[in-house]
Amino acid sequence: MLRTPLEHISDAFQGMDIDVGRAAHTVTKALDYVGVDDKSHGRRVGLICHRIAHLLGWDRHRRHFILLAGMLHDCGVSSTAVHQKLTDEIEWNGAEDHCIRGEIFLQSFSPFESYAKAVRYHHTRWEHLPEELDQETREYANLIFLSDRLDVIFASFNLGHHHHEVLLHREKILGELRPYIGSLFAEHLFKAAELAAQKDSFWLELRDEFLDDAIFETLSSSDYKLSLSFDDIESLGELISYVVDAKSPFTHYHSLRVADLAYSIAGLAGYDNYHRRILRIAGLLHDVGKLRTPDEVLEKPEALSDDELAQIRSHPLDSKRVLKAIFPNTPIAKWASEHHEKLDGSGYPFGWSGDQIDMPTRILTIADIFQALCQKRPYRDRLQVNEVLEIMDRMEKDSQIDTDIYNLLKANKLELYQTAVREG
Numbered sequence: 154m155l156r157t158p159l160e161h162i163s164d165a166f167q168g169m170d171i172d173v174g175r176a177a178h179t180v181t182k183a184l185d186y187v188g189v190d191d192k193s194h195g196r197r198v199g200l201i202c203h204r205i206a207h208l209l210g211w212d213r214h215r216r217h218f219i220l221l222a223g224m225l226h227d228c229g230v231s232s233t234a235v236h237q238k239l240t241d242e243i244e245w246n247g248a249e250d251h252c253i254r255g256e257i258f259l260q261s262f263s264p265f266e267s268y269a270k271a272v273r274y275h276h277t278r279w280e281h282l283p284e285e286l287d288q289e290t291r292e293y294a295n296l297i298f299l300s301d302r303l304d305v306i307f308a309s310f311n312l313g314h315h316h317h318e319v320l321l322h323r324e325k326i327l328g329e330l331r332p333y334i335g336s337l338f339a340e341h342l343f344k345a346a347e348l349a350a351q352k353d354s355f356w357l358e359l360r361d362e363f364l365d366d367a368i369f370e371t372l373s374s375s376d377y378k379l380s381l382s383f384d385d386i387e388s389l390g391e392l393i394s395y396v397v398d399a400k401s402p403f404t405h406y407h408s409l410r411v412a413d414l415a416y417s418i419a420g421l422a423g424y425d426n427y428h429r430r431i432l433r434i435a436g437l438l439h440d441v442g443k444l445r446t447p448d449e450v451l452e453k454p455e456a457l458s459d460d461e462l463a464q465i466r467s468h469p470l471d472s473k474r475v476l477k478a479i480f481p482n483t484p485i486a487k488w489a490s491e492h493h494e495k496l497d498g499s500g501y502p503f504g505w506s507g508d509q510i511d512m513p514t515r516i517l518t519i520a521d522i523f524q525a526l527c528q529k530r531p532y533r534d535r536l537q538v539n540e541v542l543e544i545m546d547r548m549e550k551d552s553q554i555d556t557d558i559y560n561l562l563k564a565n566k567l568e569l570y571q572t573a574v575r576e577g
């Protein structure tokens with residue numbers, strides 16, 4: 154009864170060799186969605202850090218380190234409102250939270266663990282850095298802070314000007330930070346920034362068209378290959394899902410629980426453990442595109458306007474783009490991007506129907522609908538299991554969701570409800 158069209162997943166996906174730099178770049182690109190319209194902040198900060206590190210005379214290893222730490226620095230930010238606050242003010246009282254969260258996220262994935270400490274202190278004044286921090290980490294953290302603030306000023310300048318005009322105003326941009334030498338920023342780091350900023354390329358490469366090329370050019374001169382096991386790949390998935398779920402109280406644990414549900418339902422459907430785990434990763438990341446959806450849209454208690462609905466309907470394709478880059482040659486991006494498709498063709502973004510939607514996607518869709526209904530929403534409280542099933546019965550009757558999979562869910566409703574509502 155259940156077709157399992159999974160043969161096309163190559164067994165090579167038992168693990169993969171990755172380049173840490175490329176992995177950090179891809180993850181950053183995904184997380185930079187939070188910038189909504191300006192979605193290159195993390196990558197620009199990484200590059201700025203690297204260019205300044207050159208002028209500081211740091212060796213290749215340290216330059217590579219700061220490029221990656223710089224790119225990943227804001228991995229604790231998933232709320233568009235927090236992102237806005239961080240752009241509006243040089244120093245903002247609420248900044249500490251995302252530093253702590255970033256540290257925890259990075260610690261959860263061993264290839265990124267070494268960047269956690271620098272990220273933890275990337276909004277701490279130079280004069281207030283904890284004594285016990287070693288000199289190297291102090292410099293890393295403070296260089297990220299400086300580059301980050303420089304980028305924020307640069308980005309706001311860029312909004313109202315042609316890109317080349319920055320060459321005429323670099324003094325003014327740096328000047329805004331000069332009053333903070335010695336307090337917020339270490340003097341020797343600031344001096345190096347001033348030297349770096351004299352080069353035209355420092356500014357021109359920050360342009361979206363040049364940014365990735367500049368980063369890849371820099372990365373290709375380094376060699377930081379490592380082999381990831383399947384466990385590592387899963388924990389990378391978990392790291393990104395924590396960022397997505399932290400976005401809003403209404404999305405807490407959503408990805409994690411959808412992943413657990415998809416894993417359980419796939420088990421009930423007879424999938425082997427390997428394929429269940431791949432589907433679990435798709436569950437963890439299905440909503441990564443929502444990083445781009447403004448918080449106020451996700452948290453709005455009233456009905457959404459057409460414009461807001463259009464923003465929501467964009468997230469599956471954003472997920473696809475990110476996941477194709479992180480997990481090439483796997484069906485993860487496909488499943489994730491189709492989790493709002495319906496069997497009767499009424500879903501989005503592709504409007505697929507019937508056989509165009511494969512079985513793993515149908516499982517993921519049912520897991521997503523079930524979890525969302527079990528979770529508190531801005532416009533209603535958590536529903537009880539029978540209320541949830543009443544709604545889903547109608548969907549099944551209207552031929553929107555897969556009958557066989559839905560029957561499996563119903564037969565195990567209490568256990569799966571517990572999975573769906575678990576916190577932590």
Ligand SMILES: [Fe+2]
Pocket residue numbers: 226227239251275276301
């Ligand atoms: Fe930050």
Ligand SMILES: [Fe+2]
Pocket residue numbers: 194198226227239301
């Ligand atoms: Fe930042």
Ligand SMILES: [Fe+2]
Pocket residue numbers: 439440468492493
């Ligand atoms: Fe979704």
